[in-house]
Amino acid sequence: xxxxxxxxxxxxxxxxxxxxxxxxxxxxxxxxxxxxxxxxxxxxxxxxxxxxxxxxxxxxxxxxxxxxxxxxxxxxxxxxxxxxxxxxxxxxxxxxxxxxxxxxxxxxxxxxx
Amino acid sequence: xxxxxxxxxxxxxxxxxxxxxxxxxxxxxxxxxxxxxxxxxxxxxxxxxxxxxxxxxxxxxxxxxxxxxxxxxxxxxxxxxxxxxxxxxxxxxxxxxxxxxxxxxxxxxxxxxxxxxxxxxxxxxxxxxxxxxxxxxxxxxxxxxxxxxxxxxxxxxxxxxxxxxxxxxxxxxxxxxxxxxxxxxxxxxxxxxxxxxxxxxxxxxxxxxxxxxxxxxxxxxxxxxxxxxxxxxxxxxxxxxxxxxxxxxxxxxxxxxxxxxxxxxxxxxxxxxxxxxxxxxxxxxxxxxxxxxxxxxxxxxxxxxxxxxxxxxxxxxxxxxxxxxxxxxxxxxxxxxxxxxxxxxxxxxxxxxxxxxxxxxxxxxxxxxxxxxxxxxxxxxxxxxxxxxxxxxxxxxxxxxxxxxxxxxxxxxxxxxxxxxxxxxxxxxxxxxxxxxxxxxxxxxxxxxxxxxxxxxxxxxxxxxxxxxxxxxxxxxxxxxxxxxxxx
Numbered sequence: 001x002x003x004x005x006x007x008x009x010x011x012x013x014x015x016x017x018x019x020x021x022x023x024x025x026x027x028x029x030x031x032x033x034x035x036x037x038x039x040x041x042x043x044x045x046x047x048x049x050x051x052x053x054x055x056x057x058x059x060x061x062x063x064x065x066x067x068x069x070x071x072x073x074x075x076x077x078x079x080x081x082x083x084x085x086x087x088x089x090x091x092x093x094x095x096x097x098x099x100x101x102x103x104x105x106x107x108x109x110x111x112x113x
Numbered sequence: 114x115x116x117x118x119x120x121x122x123x124x125x126x127x128x129x130x131x132x133x134x135x136x137x138x139x140x141x142x143x144x145x146x147x148x149x150x151x152x153x154x155x156x157x158x159x160x161x162x163x164x165x166x167x168x169x170x171x172x173x174x175x176x177x178x179x180x181x182x183x184x185x186x187x188x189x190x191x192x193x194x195x196x197x198x199x200x201x202x203x204x205x206x207x208x209x210x211x212x213x214x215x216x217x218x219x220x221x222x223x224x225x226x227x228x229x230x231x232x233x234x235x236x237x238x239x240x241x242x243x244x245x246x247x248x249x250x251x252x253x254x255x256x257x258x259x260x261x262x263x264x265x266x267x268x269x270x271x272x273x274x275x276x277x278x279x280x281x282x283x284x285x286x287x288x289x290x291x292x293x294x295x296x297x298x299x300x301x302x303x304x305x306x307x308x309x310x311x312x313x314x315x316x317x318x319x320x321x322x323x324x325x326x327x328x329x330x331x332x333x334x335x336x337x338x339x340x341x342x343x344x345x346x347x348x349x350x351x352x353x354x355x356x357x358x359x360x361x362x363x364x365x366x367x368x369x370x371x372x373x374x375x376x377x378x379x380x381x382x383x384x385x386x387x388x389x390x391x392x393x394x395x396x397x398x399x400x401x402x403x404x405x406x407x408x409x410x411x412x413x414x415x416x417x418x419x420x421x422x423x424x425x426x427x428x429x430x431x432x433x434x435x436x437x438x439x440x441x442x443x444x445x446x447x448x449x450x451x452x453x454x455x456x457x458x459x460x461x462x463x464x465x466x467x468x469x470x471x472x473x474x475x476x477x478x479x480x481x482x483x484x485x486x487x488x489x490x491x492x493x494x495x496x497x498x499x500x501x502x503x504x505x506x507x508x509x510x511x512x513x514x515x516x517x518x519x520x521x522x523x524x525x526x527x528x529x530x531x532x533x534x535x536x537x538x539x540x541x542x543x544x545x546x547x548x549x550x551x552x553x554x555x556x557x558x559x560x561x562x563x564x565x566x567x568x569x570x571x572x573x574x575x576x577x578x579x580x581x582x583x584x585x586x587x588x589x590x591x592x593x594x595x596x597x598x599x600x601x
Contacts, residue, residue, distance in 0.1 A: 011287075024276070031283050034283075034287050038287055038291055038294065041291070045294060045297060074294075074297075078290060081253045085253075088260050089276065092264055092275045092279065095267070095272035096276060108273065
């Protein structure tokens, strides 16, 4: 249960940063935090307390003593995607900074909705 | 089906991806490969379409990846609907490649073509896959290529438009991923067909929440109001060939995902009605916004959203006629709007102020004629493709007795006619600067192929009737879908 709560808190912190922060880098960090929260939630779904890796490594090990491997595989994929998105976003921040010499979204008129 | 070997729907995704990753290598051998390779790739994929699509119309081709049977393995579902969209995407990819040969001058060209092929591969993957997490991955491939292409031109405020798109686009993918996570926690499966059968394990309240997550996630990519704030900026910032692909490919793929997931997993009357209403609101607001645009690309972008709204409104009727009409509207829009973007860019260049069209009727008669043709097709004048698509939308609405919807669609058509005829009037009635410039043949050829498509559907609407009917059935007959995927 604690994992679910923590993952939602992490997502909300990220959402707060995306919506309220004025610095472009902090907004990207917020995006990354939302991603991390989602990843934590995914792993938590497959988690079993005291469970081991899903490999039949010792005799007598049954499937219900193992954690669910599918969410872990999903999270690996999602992490890679998250890194790619963050990289592209930061690349654009660099371009915006090179042009406007500022990271403050209040000073960049074309970023207003 | 041994006689189909070695062609398989996997090639739709594999060929462009392979070519995209090979491109930096072959670019080292010879610069001219950069321009040739994407064209060859799209030609090959079109060949795959030509061979496989007739089979898919008879019975869906279900491909298991790496020999793992669903629901454990990932499967591709190549039915009439997926085949139609996959073929359409490959054809649009080829046309945009043809157009870019001469019109795309901004270096680095190798990266442009890499992203272009990734965009097409990702969007085709979305319509082909039978696994919901796979769908998410393809959606991300499409989105990341789209983000980068939006900011491809290194000038003015392109990076800002790209940043806006990233911000909202990655929120969209988070919503979809959350929805997938919740569904998995209740059902323990990711296969779409298996999910459709296990939905009763999910409590109704959770289903509503997950539907909301998917609606927002796919809705952002599909430009549904009020989630489409990124679109006008992205359309006007991206190079015009890419804007044509946004209208023709990324939006259509997201719409397909929304339609497939909603009909398979959330087939309640309420979800359909909500989609229909959102479509109508999108239609009205976008058309009114388009009326005030001075920038041609923004005008086309808003018109694009309006067309999407029309398709969604028809889709939400949830009848065979409604889905048929929605498919028709989506196909029509992909062809016509793609053509309009390409024609405008070839005439007016990147600075697409409405005034730049002045007097083009004399300077570039062929392109002007084709722009006019596209404008008439979008408005829905006979005998163009748009007429039949709008007629089928109105018929579908009439059959379900939604006369208010018909009134709204007709009213927005008048708005549409106003701003498109205004643009067309500029071509022929205004005096422009007498600067002569030749348009390269490849650009005219690309636009002409699309124009031929508009006329073909306009004069022979029966020719695609069978495909659209099969596609609509394919989408609505969820029992056939789940049985087909899970039979072995």
